Amino acid sequence: MKKFVSLLVVMLVMLLVSTGSAQVRPGSFTVAPTLGLYTFEGNEDMDQALPLVGMRLGYNFNKYLGVEGYVHYAKTDNNFWTPKDSVDFTGYGAEVIFHLLPNYKLVPFLAAGVGGAHYSYGVFEDDSDYGTDNYKNNKFTFDYGCGLKWFLSDWFALRFDVRHVMPIDRFHNNMLVSLGLNFAFGGAKKTVAAPVSAAEPVMEEVKPQAAAEPVVEEARPAVAAAPAVVEEVVSPPPKTQVREEIDEMGRATLEVLFDFDKDIIKNNYTKDIDHMAEVMKEHSDIKLTIEGHTDNVGKAAYNKNLSQRRAEAVKNYMVTKGGIEADRLNAVGYGQERPVASNKTRDGRAKNRRVEAAVDYKK
Numbered sequence: 001m002k003k004f005v006s007l008l009v010v011m012l013v014m015l016l017v018s019t020g021s022a023q024v025r026p027g028s029f030t031v032a033p034t035l036g037l038y039t040f041e042g043n044e045d046m047d048q049a050l051p052l053v054g055m056r057l058g059y060n061f062n063k064y065l066g067v068e069g070y071v072h073y074a075k076t077d078n079n080f081w082t083p084k085d086s087v088d089f090t091g092y093g094a095e096v097i098f099h100l101l102p103n104y105k106l107v108p109f110l111a112a113g114v115g116g117a118h119y120s121y122g123v124f125e126d127d128s129d130y131g132t133d134n135y136k137n138n139k140f141t142f143d144y145g146c147g148l149k150w151f152l153s154d155w156f157a158l159r160f161d162v163r164h165v166m167p168i169d170r171f172h173n174n175m176l177v178s179l180g181l182n183f184a185f186g187g188a189k190k191t192v193a194a195p196v197s198a199a200e201p202v203m204e205e206v207k208p209q210a211a212a213e214p215v216v217e218e219a220r221p222a223v224a225a226a227p228a229v230v231e232e233v234v235s236p237p238p239k240t241q242v243r244e245e246i247d248e249m250g251r252a253t254l255e256v257l258f259d260f261d262k263d264i265i266k267n268n269y270t271k272d273i274d275h276m277a278e279v280m281k282e283h284s285d286i287k288l289t290i291e292g293h294t295d296n297v298g299k300a301a302y303n304k305n306l307s308q309r310r311a312e313a314v315k316n317y318m319v320t321k322g323g324i325e326a327d328r329l330n331a332v333g334y335g336q337e338r339p340v341a342s343n344k345t346r347d348g349r350a351k352n353r354r355v356e357a358a359v360d361y362k363k
Contacts, residue, residue, distance in 0.1 A: 023151035024102035026297055028187030030058040030068070032159060036178025038074055038089070044172055049074030049089050054178065060187065062298060063102035063261075069094045070115075072178075078121065088120035091165070091176075093141065103261075105151050112144040117167055139167040149182055157182040254288075254357040256314060257350065260297070263309040265317055273314060277322030279359065288324075290314050290357045292333040293340075295349035300335055308333025310355050 034054040040046035054072030061067075071092045078085045093115015100108045117139045145163035152158065163176040254276045256269040265273070280286060292311030294303040311331035318324045341348035 023105060023149075023154055023157065024060060024063040024099050024107055025154070025184060025187030026060055026062045028060050028184045030056070030060070030066075030182055030184050032056040032058070032068075032180045032182045034072065034159075034161070034178040034180035036072070036161070036176060038072070038091070038165075039175045040076075041172040041174055044167075044174075045078055046087065046089075047077045049076040052176070052178065054091075054180075056180065058097065064099050066097040066099070067094065068097055068111075068113075072176075085121060090118040090120075091141070092116055092118075093143070095143070099149075107149040107151065107157075108146065109149065110144075110146050111161075111163070113142075115141050115143065117141050117165075139169045142166050142168065143176070145176075155184045157184075253359075254355075256310075256355045258310055258353045258355070260295075260349075260353065261306065263306060263313050265313055270317070270321075273317055274322060276357065276359070277318050277324055280318075280322075280324050280328065283359075286359050287328045287330070288318075288357050288359050290329060290331045290355060291338075292331070293338055293352055293354050293356070294336050295352040296336040296339070296343040297349065304333055304335035306333075307335045314355050314357065 032055070034052075034056060036052045036054065038049040038052045040048065052072050052074040054070060056068050056070045058066050058068035069092075071090070073088070073090050076087050076089055078087050093113050095111045095113030098110045100110065119137055119139075121137075143163045143165040145161065147159060147161040149157045149159045159180045159182045161176070161178045161180065165174040165176055166172065167174065254272060256265060256272065258264070259266070276288070280288060290311045292307035292309070292314075294307045294310075296303070308331065311333050315326070315329045315331040318329060319326050336343075336352070339348075339352045340354070341351040343349050343352060
């Protein structure tokens with residue numbers, strides 16, 4: 001017992017000092033084998049169940065809300081009789097899981113659910129021989145509690161669970177404590193850093209073939225599928241070419257890609273925005289429309305707000321860092337309404353998490 005408590009303390013300390021980025025993925029399925037301890041209230045005449053082995057299966061509707069089904073088993077003793085009688089104890093049920101801080105490596109959560117408990121005794125043949133409903137074979141249970149998930153990668157976490165379990169037949173107060181391994185499958189990943197960096201050398205190869213170079217460098221994760229994307233994904237041109245483009249065509253474009261569920265401008269796009277700001281300083285009579293977009297993961301209303309925040313982030317950067325007057329910039333969020341690629345693939349969703357901006361200049 002002392003070793004078990006010491007292990008719990010060590011795990012909690014490691015969890016509390018950890019830092020990281022969001023790991024709970026909407027639409028993901030989870031599998032979590034567990035090992036723990038189950039203690040019975042004294043008037044149930046049962047010894048504590050240790051070790052308690054179990055399994056949890058879950059699904060995350062979004063990064064905050066999920067459900068889990070569980071089952072656990074332990075062999076213990078009933079100390080009402082002399083000598084003691086062995087008991088096979090099985091618990092099962094379903095819970096609602098609410099993640100409090102899904103955007104961090106350490107994710108605390110709350111849980112509540114209903115289920116049942118089955119007691120298999122070795123002495124008596126049926127419930128009528130027990131003499132009291134403390135020794136019924138099956139009981140309905142209600143439970144609530146909390147836990148922590150410590151994500152070591154985007155698909156694997158350690159978890160710690162505590163539950164107050166209440167059998168209802170004759171109300172008891174039992175306690176479940178467990179440690180587990182949490183495996184996640186599917187769902188939307190939180191970052192697309194690898195695809196973005198992988199696309200950069202490809203862009204350099206196709207740069208000489210571009211018919212007309214745009215204002216800024218694009219960093220789309222994939223370019224082979226659509227020629228239009230290939231034309232846009234190039235290194236930022238010199239200022240002279242930008243002015244040339246506006247003078248010849250009366251239009252220049254800007255595009256900035258974002259990580260999943262983020263409105264923070266990544267460093268590799270600041271040069272692109274700086275170029276656009278310089279163009280606007282050269283042509284004081286032009287204005288810029290900044291349009292924010294998202295992929296289709298999550299609710300439409302949330303994505304609408306996220307896209308507006310992305311557009312405002314680019315606008316604020318151009319005002320505070322670029323020195324452009326705010327009344328020359330218009331920020332509009334379109335949410336998931338205007339995808340430029342399929343949301344069925346990871347690369348397609350990465351392309352849709354973007355801000356586009358267009359300068360229209362009448363010569």
